[in-house]
Amino acid sequence: MKRVIVAVAVAVCAVVVLTVGWAVFGQVGAWMAGLAVATVVVGTVALRLGGDPPPAKPARSPPLSRQVRAGRLVSAAGWNGGSQRDWDTTVRPSLLRLVDVLLSERFQTDHVRRPDLARELLGDQLWTLLDPDRGVCEDRAVPGPERAALARILTRLEA
16 A cells, blocks of 8 residues: 555656646756656666665574573562462463463473463472463452462473
8 A cells, every 4th residue: 555655656746747847948848857757766666676674683582491580580579479369360371471481492382272281391289370271360358379389380480
């Protein structure tokens, strides 16, 4: 769509330049204006066909262990034993993303497609804390897992 708009704008400008050239200088002016328009159009096309600069190389993601450590710091800093609802809506999704990073690196999958691998990675006891099938607790009075549980999960992910 953008190319069509540019093409129409160039055509309109060319007609205007040719008309002004004809009106001011007659037939010679129209030829000179036509030559100027052709030069601009050919130059623009040549620059376009010259190609765009090569795309920037994507930034390499940090090694997995750094990603896990960074996740550990972020999660540990923000979690000091809140409600189960807080755990279910903030900490658990972040930890599941970390699990997905590990599963993606090791097995080219994620916890949704292969929950059995996620359970194996964490162990049955820790997986129950992250299992997305548990749903979200709506009661803010129910205490969530302790900080020690978070530390065990993160230690297991780093192993």
